[in-house]
Amino acid sequence: MMEWETVIGLEVHVQLATRSKIFSGASTAFGAEPNSQACAVDLGLPGVLPVLNESAVAMAVKFGLGINAEIPEVSIFDRKNYFYPDLPKGYQTSQMHHPIVGPGEVEITLEDGSTKRIRIHHAHLEEDAGKSLHEDFQGMTGIDLNRAGTPLLEIVSEPDMRSAKEAVAYLKAIHAIVTYLGISDGNMAEGSMRCDANVSVRPKGQEEFGTRAEIKNVNSFRFVERAIAFEAERQIELIEDGGKVVQETRLFDPDRDETRSMRTKEHANDYRYFPCPDLLPVVLDQAYVDHLRSSLPELPAEKRARFQDELGLSAYDAGVLSSSRAMAEYFEAVKEVCGDAKQAANWVQGELSGALNRENLGIDQSPVTATQLGELVARVMDDTVSGKAAKQVFAALWNGEGDSADAIIDARGLKQVTDSGAIEAMIDQVIADSPVQVAQYRDADPEKRGKMIGYFVGQVMKASRGTANPQQVNALLKDKLDNL
Amino acid sequence: MHDKTLTELAAALTAGEFSSRELTQSLLGRIDALDGELNSFITITAEQALADADRADQARAKGEAGPLTGLPLALKDIFCTEGVKTTCGSRMLDNFISPYDATVVEKLKHAGTVCLGKTNMDEFAMGSSNENSFYGPVKNPWDLTAVPGGSSGGSAAAVAAGLVPAALGTDTGGSIRQPASFCGITGLKPTYGRVSRYGIIAYASSLDQAGPMARTAEDCAWLLGAIAGHDLRDSTSVARGVPDYREELGASLSGLKIGLPKEYFGDGLDPNVEAAVREAVRVYESLGATVREVSLPHTHHAIPAYYVIAPAEASSNLSRYDGVRFGHRCDNPKDLIDLYERTRAEGFGEEVKRRILIGTHTLSEGFFDAYYKKAQQVRRLIRQDFLDAFEDVDVLMGPASPTPAFDLGAKKDPVSMYLQDIYTIAINLAGIPGISIPAGLAGSRPIGLQILGPYFAEPQLLNIAHQFQQATDWHRQRPALGEENA
Amino acid sequence: MSLEHADVQRAAHLARIALGDDEASHYVDDLGRILAMADQLQAVDTKGVAPLAHPLDSTQRLRADEVTETDQRDHFQRCAPAVADGLYLVPRVVE
Structure with missing residues (x-):
């Protein structure tokens, strides 16, 4: 039988813990009434313009410093164009070619205590989309844009992980870094941290990567492990049965514990990235970066x-x-x-x-x-x-x-009794109450006495309701019994 | 009253010759009488204008009037105005009552001006003739068979016809200067970033800039002072103090170095236009300026570069019109894709679709480098042409348009329409300021002289234009409209 | 670079604009000529020239992280074509 190796890369989206949105002054608080935190800019009303939030920049840079990444002097926002109802402007403002955080690395600790370095390709800033609510609203889907414009840091790893457990350890390491830095609450249940996994398999020893599938919606540590394990298994079975893995996006279904192909679109997406003309290049001077470095916990x-x-x-x-x-x-x-x-x-x-x-x-x-x-x-x-x-x-x-x-x-009254007088009194009482055991002790071989003393210790401890110091009880008892 | 400049009207209001209400009523009457034919307004906000005029009169009575208090203006229908329909000349926004004011609208309200209404324009500012409006073409007040130019054609026609003393326009590839030239008025495109774009419906974000359109450079100076300045809501607006533009008027032109770009006097230039421009330059020489020929070698690449960059930005800027949060929505969409495709097919006109399709195509995979990236590289070369020229001369002069206003319906072919913008478009790519002033007539059709300066040279440009208007009276010429009806 | 009917249909699809076959044919011609004009750029030597995204060489200003906006949902939804319970409505989205 062929031995297989799983190759995993993760894209982790971290919501940054800013007060206001990345490009507007609307609140980012979780759980508000639908659309009550979607301002003119978030709604993409005609004529509105974005202005970049300083905290979002600072948080992204702190993350970069936390993974020993290169912080490029210039980063640039691009538009990623596609239509979706929760994307108000018809494009997502993101960073395609000049991200704010360059290559870095994270050390992960595996269950056996060993460590491994996972390289991070880059991390970039972008805006979150709103939410589509698929419950029945007059037979329609409802759109809540409160989340639209919440700052996200997308952290893209290299395909350096080789098992589901390594992927989980990596995700936990990222979680630890962002929460240590205080740049995210890391709350996966509320979607503050979301994860897509790129999974492929290859025969052990082969250099070349296999065809990968991107698994969306793996939004807990447990799901990451299960989804990757399932997907690797699926790909191995597929290949062993003579099939071929296709490059596609798959959705993890936690209820059924499986991944399934998302409906293939008639045309492949073409996001038509180009530099956002409403935003200028972000230039970070060394003093600013040094200042952030000195504030790192x-x-x-x-x-x-x-x-x-x-x-x-x-x-x-x-x-x-x-x-x-x-x-x-x-x-x-x-x-x-x-x-x-x-x-x-x-x-x-x-x-x-x-x-x-x-x-x-x-x-x-x-x-x-x-x-x-x-x-x-x-x-x-x-x-x-x-x-x-x-x-x-x-x-x-x-x-x-x-x-x-x-x-x-x-x-x-749990205070430990260390007063030897009080302990001796309890010992005397126990000896007086246990003539049979005392006789047995006295008659026993000295080497067997050690075992027999346990009974007396237990009785004294019981009498003290556990408050007598056991070492002290032991020593005093031995002395008394041996000298009877 | 309708013949006066802003400056004259302000003096009359201060002197108590008439009230702002009387002025507003008089102009509304003129709009009522003449605009049925001209079609320069999409929305007339008569009630609100009278209320604002009353407020201005009260402020004046209390001694609280500022310099612009009570002066009537019109806004191109691209500026978002709270509570007022803001269409951008498109069916897509025919039902859009803006819930907020553009920054410049806030500033003008704050200054106490009275907005008479929203002027007609090419849909989403895409056009050079105002024939691309959902609300029908605007006619040129000088000749009702001619176009007023575009895209700020409504603003230009309204000012030329004396319906309003001044108006705001926007200029992405010549949309203030070319209609100003066609309608015989003064129109300034400021340096990119001088005026906030917040609340101005975007066409091509890296090129769009708002500016004043009025009868004189002095009025433009006044209005620019009111709308210019840094805006925290526009990342591309420039943090730089706003000078008192009127104070700069009056400086002598002695020693002014004028450059004439040889590429602006080549094939396709109407001889009447060339003669008028050369005559204007002679006037400047008589005022003490020296003239030399310069070269802007990349001029002919400006139109192709523009028609890559502007449609690309537009294709993305116009994606927000999806029938979900505002604007037109098709009836009974059967699914999401149907909602998008029919809403946008119905809401956008032909030229807008053409530019969205071009922009979408040139940004798509496999074409980006050949078109968009290349155009941006050429854009740098075009800018460098101007920077180099301004090493040698103070300003550049030339025609604003190769011809006077052409006939309505004359240019059916989009490419021949695009080529009209040969003298204006490079200025937007470079981001420098430019002004067009009346400098002659070809028959009944006005001719505009364009003056270009380095970044933030608005004070110099306005003064240079003002000096010409002190020496000549082309800016005082008025079209012969059916006055007896007014 | 010549333009095919399929290119126009593809752009129309990406741009979400319904286009009949006749209309598409009309645009093939127009767009073809516009692209032919754009192709003139290929003749310009741009070796070593950095693309220019903004006319002024300025850099992004950063905004202080403060909540400055209040809830204006009802005001903003007055111009919306279809809302219910504070949500914008669209035809059912199938995931």
Whole structure:
């Protein structure tokens, strides 16, 4: 059987988090009444003209700097001409030949912790289209142009990915960069980040690329993986059955978990790109770019390196904790409060992530704040609570049954008992209550006693409702029993 | 009243000789009497004009009148005017009541002017004769069998006929200067970017520029001052102070260096036009100017370059007329493609379709480099011709059009119509300013002298034109219209 | 470059203008002559000449990112041919 290799390139559209649109002063807020945020410019009324939004430019440049891309001095807007009801002017203002961001690269982390560099061909600015609503409006389609003119950064990768998992890792890396930079909310459910995938297959070892299909509408991490896996499979089967892959656009149907060919148009599209005569060349001077560079926050790759080198975390922990801006910020806040990176990492990845996963929440939706968690970890570290009791405190915080770890520890009497007098009293009571076990212990071989002591530890811990320090209990018990 | 210039009318209003309402009523009466024949207006906004005139009179009474307060004007129907039908001469926009004002319209309202109405034009400003209007052709007031020129033919005819003292036009390839020349008035195309394009319905965005059309250079100077200036809503408008253009009038022309482009005096130039232009140049010599011949070697490539660039931009600019958000929509579209194709087939006239098709074709795959890119390279060479010429001379002079106004219906063939614009079109490609002033008559048909200057040389051009009008009275000639009816 | 009937039909389709066969034939002739005129450009030596998109060598001014527009939907939809519930209506679009 022939071995196949999948080749994937992604085009990611990121809505930039500007207040106003790319070419007009209308709001970009999501979810407004239809057409209430479509101004004269967005509607393409006769006579209107575009003026470029500075924030959109700054955000695009920041992205470029974040992927170590070349930022060309001059970029130019072109018109992409086609008719569609959600495209008010009959053209989309985009950048075809002189994009604002030149070639760059992104490092992705795979599940086994290894990394790979994915090259980015370029990223360009363009305007979003409106939305067609296909529900029944007197048997017609309704057009809402609120989204028309929202700034988009289209990020075009090289065909450097070789599996669906790599594509997902790439998409996650882009997501992390744009959210770290604060240039997009990255909300895929609201369409702030959308993805088209170019997929082809070739026999392993072959240089030449196979014919690719473009899959539209893969707008979640999960869909990207499923759509690419399906499409690669489809192409391999097709070729193995003696067929040929045709270059076409296919639509991913998440309900049926398949891609299908979009209706082929009678004539191929011819977008007739030409430079937009209403906009002038965008010229970025070095001082402006340097200023943006100096304002860049620490990005995922830098953070990961710092977590490893300065905080001493493992490569795996550093990768997980830097994977999103929200995660990294949470972790760093916990670390700040408790003063120990390793402990903070264990709690964020252990108890917290477990609870979040169970309830399918993002870290930014965690009911336990970083400060609360940090204080709890600090109480474990200073032996105020045992690890076991700490889990109870965490559960209480999670359920909103107290405002802080200390309050819950106090209210529930979970403070770890380290007073040896109090522990000795409990031990004496347990020994007095367990004559049979004490006799067995005394008669046993010294090497078997170690195992038998567990019973007494359990009884003492039970008596202390988990608050006694287990190491202390262990040592005191051994001493007492051996000297009876 | 209808014979006076803006300057004279302003003085009369200030002196209280008559009110703005009386002036407005008088002109509306004249429009009513004469425009049935001329067809220079698409929409007459009588009610609004009288209300604006009353407001102007009240402002004057309170001592709050500015220099332009109460002066009547007309606007080419390409300027968006809130609450008023704005058709661009097209069936496509026959039902379009603009929901907003163009920047220049805002400025003129702010200055207190009174808009009498919207003037006729070639559909979407595509034409050189005003015969391409959905609202029918405009007649030349000097000779009702002649065209008034285009595309701002309505504005030119209305001013020439004394229906309004001044009007705004737009000029993409000569559309102010050529009709000004055909109708014996003064028309200025400013430097590209001098006047905001916001709210002016686009034909070819990198060429379009609005400007004044009036009886004298002095009036044009006044009006340009009111409409020029940087506009934050137009990326291509230039951030540069607006001089007081009237203050520049009066400078001596002694030592002025005039260049005559030899390519503007070649084959196809009507001898009457040539004689008038040469005579005008002699007047300038008598005013102290020196004259030399210069060359603009790429002149003959201007028309082909223009007819690639302008239709390409137009094909894209006119895609927004799709029957969805405004304008004409065909009846009972059976599907989306039918909605588009029938709406646009019905809404656009023949010349507009011709240019959309040309532009679409030249931008399409496989043709872009040979046509569009090539035309833009030639455009740079054409601009360089002018830059080089202005190294040696202060201004260039020549005819605005190779012939006086031609007969209505005379030019059936689009290419022969396009060739009419040989002396005006390169100016738009280069983006420099140009003015056409009356300089003679061929029988009853006026002849225009065109004066061209470097970027932002409007003050000099207006003064040079003004000095000619101080020395001659071609600009005072009036067509013999059926005055007894007025 | 000569122009075929199919070129005109293709341009008409791209431009979404319904064109009967007779009309198309008429345009083949017109457009052919206009293109023949445009073809004169091929004779100009433009080696090393950069295309000129705008007459003035100015650069794009940037607008501050501020919301300056208010909701004028009803005002703007007064000139719309077909609206319902604030939406512009078009014949059903089949995806």
